[in-house]
Amino acid sequence: MKGLFITLEGPDGSGKTTILDMVKKKLEEKNIDVITTREPGGTKIGEDIRDIILSNDNVALADETEALLYAASRAQHVSQVIRPAIEDGKIVISDRFLLSSLAYQGVGRELGIEEVKMVNDFGTKGLQPDMILFFDIDPEDTLKRKTADEAGDRLENEGNTFHRKVYDGYKELIDKYPENIKIINARESIEKVSNQVLDSIEDLIDERRA
Numbered sequence: 060m061k062g063l064f065i066t067l068e069g070p071d072g073s074g075k076t077t078i079l080d081m082v083k084k085k086l087e088e089k090n091i092d093v094i095t096t097r098e099p100g101g102t103k104i105g106e107d108i109r110d111i112i113l114s115n116d117n118v119a120l121a122d123e124t125e126a127l128l129y130a131a132s133r134a135q136h137v138s139q140v141i142r143p144a145i146e147d148g149k150i151v152i153s154d155r156f157l158l159s160s161l162a163y164q165g166v167g168r169e170l171g172i173e174e175v176k177m178v179n180d181f182g183t184k185g186l187q188p189d190m191i192l193f194f195d196i197d198p199e200d201t202l203k204r205k206t207a208d209e210a211g212d213r214l215e216n217e218g219n220t221f222h223r224k225v226y227d228g229y230k231e232l233i234d235k236y237p238e239n240i241k242i243i244n245a246r247e248s249i250e251k252v253s254n255q256v257l258d259s260i261e262d263l264i265d266e267r268r269a
């Protein structure tokens with residue numbers, strides 16, 4: 060049987076990474092094994108690309124180069140990790156995927172949703188998640204928290220106007236392609252957010268594997 064591909068999306072600091080760790084543990088307690096991964100990264104080559112993209116030394120990075128590097132990291136990730144795992148019947152959960160590029164580069168950097176989608180479709184051969192969980196929370200609140208104790212990375216340091224644009228971009232994309240996107244209320248307690256995520260994943264597994 061074919062596996063499942065689930066992705067987590069949302070503004071910087073929306074809690075995806077913490078929740079993913081919790082949900083993975085809870086699923087394992089129920090004997091459901093999942094592979095968790097992230098973007099940019101997920102492979103050795105992808106992690107090297109991630110370092111280039113997020114380094115504060117690279118303020119000269121052109122917007123187009125940035126979009127292509129995210130797409131390159133994603134192409135490697137799909138080819139080396141995600142597609143083989145899905146074909147092997149595994150459940151893969153990725154912290155960020157294509158929708159991040161459409162929101163951050165397509166809308167935030169104003170490169171155009173369709174243009175960014177085109178280069179990514181080339182890189183991924185059109186692979187789409189079975190379900191996207193969007194962590195809905197105001198970017199102003201999360202950024203304040205994230206950059207308060209330590210210096211942010213190159214993207215986090217883009218400022219509130221950029222991150223508001225990205226958030227509005229996500230909302231526009233959800234209106235445009237609502238099919239397999241679920242909204243998670245990420246303003247609630249960690250426990251409640253992780254339960255929303257867990258319930259959505261279990262519902263999808265039940266639906267697909269019934």
Ligand code: TYD
Pocket residue numbers: 070071072073075076098099113129154155156157159160161163164212214215
């Ligand atoms: P990361 O530290 O993983 O952020 P977070 O924990 O909030 O997910 O850094 C990833 C950064 O890269 C984040 O600012 C979002 C951005 N990004 C894009 O702009 N485009 C993309 O396609 C992806 C995957 C991430």
